[in-house]
């Protein structure tokens with residue numbers, strides 16, 4: 482990959498994210514135009530569906546316009562109704578909650594584990610009430626939640642499991658690909674994710690019985706998907722629905738990266754491992770904390786983060802890196818403390834780690850094409866900040 486070898490002089494700015502582009506995207510988008518099929522569900526979308534079904538082993542993949550929309554489809558398929566409760570972490574992106582709040586549900590936030598920043602599986606059961614309908618684990622940074630425990634709780638309480646695997650494409654838990662373990666899995670192909678189509682996503686469906694409904698909801702409530710397969714001679718309005726299918730142009734852009742998925746993954750992992758090794762002396766000296774990847778998880782280097790002593794030290798480190806032309810960012814403002822979180826949701830139990838840990842977390846530049854020299858430069862500056 483040529484972009485992995487761009488010489489770095491240490492003078493240009495290091496961006497936090499650069500959207501992935503392998504070079505073949507334009508050829509595929511041109512092909513879509515030449516096929517005279519740029520709306521949804523053309524050849525590239527079919528190929529993408531096949532790619533994900535083969536690669537992940539899930540029963541069915543449906544490309545969507547975003548991960549947010551894949552989550553919305555999941556909420557429809559799970560028949561989430563006003564007043565239902567949905568258990569999720571507060572340390573996540575707004576879409577995790579939005580999709581369920583749109584259906585009138587109450588997000589019930591459970592604290593995270595400080596080691597992985599994922600929902601603490603040992604606290605889920607205490608948050609279950611007779612109104613609970615689903616659990617939404619978020620695989621933060623592409624590191625899996627403790628899915629065996631979560632699936633067992635769900636089975637014992639008759640709950641659905643919807644994986645927010647926006648960050649988890651190509652990552653595994655005990656040999657299973659993230660997004661394939663729960664009833665539904667939701668991927669994101671936003672430009673900040675490992676594989677991108679600008680804006681886009683996918684819904685993975687584990688059980689056959691949800692496929693037909695999902696196709697109908699995704700196609701404005703019609704059985705158009707059946708019509709395209711020649712299973713019915715005209716398509717009709719069957720149910721409520723919306724338009725959740727992406728343009729072929731976007732899927733064509735993504736498909737170029739799917740063909741190189743392993744190479745992209747390897748490039749990212751190489752940079753992640755490099756950061757980890759170079760920053761280890763800081764961890765050993767007790768200056769920072771580094772991410773934990775439990776042994777049953779294979780991650781995808783979606784992000785590299787570290788934790789500073791506190792919020793003030795983080796702000797100082799961001800400023801220091803900025804002065805070195807390095808952009809480092811943080812997230813999330815815990816949902817339960819945000820205006821909509823206060824209005825729509827509630828926190829179950831104690832916020833022991835969610836707020837405190839989110840205030841210490843800092844993400845370093847990480848993208849496909851980030852070079853070895855750039856990574857070394859960033860690590861060197863982080864060390865310099867701590868006097869190493």
Ligand SMILES: *Cc1c(COP(=O)(O)O)cnc(C)c1O
Pocket residue numbers: 546547548549550573574576577619645647648668669670671680681682
């Ligand atoms: C990016 C992200 C989303 C939203 O993805 P979109 O494709 O932008 O809708 C949802 N959840 C998590 C955890 C994310 O990181």
